[in-house]
Each structure stands twice: as structure tokens, then as C-alpha cells.
Amino acid sequence: MRDSERFSAHPRESDMTVRRLSHERSRRRTRTMNIQSRARIRVARRYRASPERVFDAWLDPSTAGSWLFATALRPMARVKIDGRVGGSFYFAEQGDGEDIEHSGEYIDVARPRRLAFTLSANGRTPHITRVISEILPWKRGCELILTHENLPADHARSMKTRWIGILYGLGEMLDQHAGRARLSTLVSTRSCVESG
Numbered sequence: 001m002r003d004s005e006r007f008s009a010h011p012r013e014s015d016m017t018v019r020r021l022s023h024e025r026s027r028r029r030t031r032t033m034n035i036q037s038r039a040r041i042r043v044a045r046r047y048r049a050s051p052e053r054v055f056d057a058w059l060d061p062s063t064a065g066s067w068l069f070a071t072a073l074r075p076m077a078r079v080k081i082d083g084r085v086g087g088s089f090y091f092a093e094q095g096d097g098e099d100i101e102h103s104g105e106y107i108d109v110a111r112p113r114r115l116a117f118t119l120s121a122n123g124r125t126p127h128i129t130r131v132i133s134e135i136l137p138w139k140r141g142c143e144l145i146l147t148h149e150n151l152p153a154d155h156a157r158s159m160k161t162r163w164i165g166i167l168y169g170l171g172e173m174l175d176q177h178a179g180r181a182r183l184s185t186l187v188s189t190r191s192c193v194e195s196g
Contacts, residue, residue, distance in 0.1 A: 038127070039156035040149045045167045048141040049174045055112040055135055057170060059083035063177075067169035069093065069102045085109050089117070104131075119148075127152070144170075 047054055057063045065079035069091045077099075078092040084106060091102040101122050107130070108116035116132045132147045146167065151159055 037153045038149075039151045039153040040147060041151065041156050041160040041163065042145065042147045043160060043163045043167060044143060044145045045164075045171065046138060046141060046143045047171055047174055049178065051112040051135045051137050051142040053174065054142055054144055054170070055115065057173065058115050058133065059109075063173065065091070067173045068166060070169065071165070074100075082106075083109060104128075108132075 058068065059081055061079045061081045064081060065076040068076075070076045070093065074093045076091050077094045078090070080088075080090040082088055085108065086106065087109075088105050089103060093100045103120055104118040106115070106117045108114055112135055114132070114134050116130065118128045119131050120128060127150055129151055130149045132149070134145045134147075136143045136145065144167065146163055148159060148163060
């Protein structure tokens with residue numbers, strides 16, 4: 001090999017190395033930005049129902065379909081639940097000509113105190129989020145502490161508001177099934193948003 005060929009090969013290799021390193025730095029920077037732009041929300045609510053009733057409301061398809069992800073204007077059209085570790089769930093609501101789907105997989109099922117699952121909306125969530133529902137017994141019922149992790153930071157406040165509404169719906173459903181007065185479920189509600 002002549003010297004001119006040898007030296008001309010080195011700049012190409014060098015250019016490729018520089019491009020590769022630049023690409024790696026860019027990927028690390030993007031990954032860091034994604035990690036930094038994630039948030040966790042926490043919402044707590046007390047119910048005048050046993051921990052078992054509250055826990056079971058998450059896994060019974062007909063019951064969960066009336067409150068989980070549902071609203072008065074957008075009830076669930078389809079609900080499928082396989083409530084075991086590794087099992088999945090699927091909720092579909094119809095509204096304005098578009099189906100909105102919520103799906104995920106159960107990570108932890110420990111009746112009546114803890115339920116954890118992944119969550120994706122319309123299968124388009126770029127990062128899988130995780131929801132943890134912890135149920136603590138109280139003298140007259142229980143407290144549910146819901147944590148939603150790995151949310152895009154710009155969606156955290158709206159998701160917190162959505163979960164407050166969803167947990168309100170759970171209280172309404174529990175009251176209706178128990179035949180209690182409409183507002184007896186709410187003892188207290190508290191919430192927070194944490195950025196990661």
C-alpha cells in the first residue's frame with residue numbers, strides 16, 4: 001500500500017469515529033433529557049369501604065368498567081381484565097368518532113393491599129408508565145394511595161386531575177353499591193406532583 005492510500009484511509013476512519021462519538025453523545029443527551037422530563041404523581045383518597053371491596057373494584061370487569069378510565073359522558077365500551085401477575089387489561093371508550101384505549105400488564109397483585117400495573121393509552125405511549133395502588137385499612141374503611149410513575153412531565157398535572165376524578169368515580173360506585181348517601185365516601189383527598 002502506498003503512503004498516500006494509507007493516509008487517505010485514516011481521515012475517513014477518523015471522520016467515522018467522530019460521527020459515531022457525536023451520535024453517542026446526542027443519544028446520551030436525549031436519554032438524559034427524557035429521564036429529566038419524567039414525573040411522578042401521587043393521589044390519596046379515603047373510602048368508607050373495606051380494603052377488600054376497594055381492591056376487588058379494580059379487577060372485576062363489570063365494576064371497573066363503570067369507574068376506571070370512565071366518565072359520565074364517556075363510559076367504557078369494552079373491558080377485558082386478566083387480574084393476575086403477568087395478566088393484562090384492556091379498556092376502550094368511544095367518543096367523538098375515536099376509540100380511546102387504555103391497556104397494560106399487572107406487575108403486582110397482592111389482595112387487598114397492593115396492585116401495580118403498566119399503563120399505555122392507545123398503545124402510543126413512548127414510555128410505559130407504571131401505576132401503583134396501595135390500600136391501607138382505617139377504622140371506618142380504607143385509604144387508597146395511587147402513584148403514577150414515569151409520566152411525561154408536561155402531562156403530570158392533567159393526569160393528577162384525571163386520577164382525582166377517577167378515584168372520585170370509584171367512591172361514587174362504592175356508594176351506589178352500598179346504598180349510602182352520595183357524599184359519604186369522601187373523607188379526604190390529597191395529591192402531589194413530583195418531577196424527576
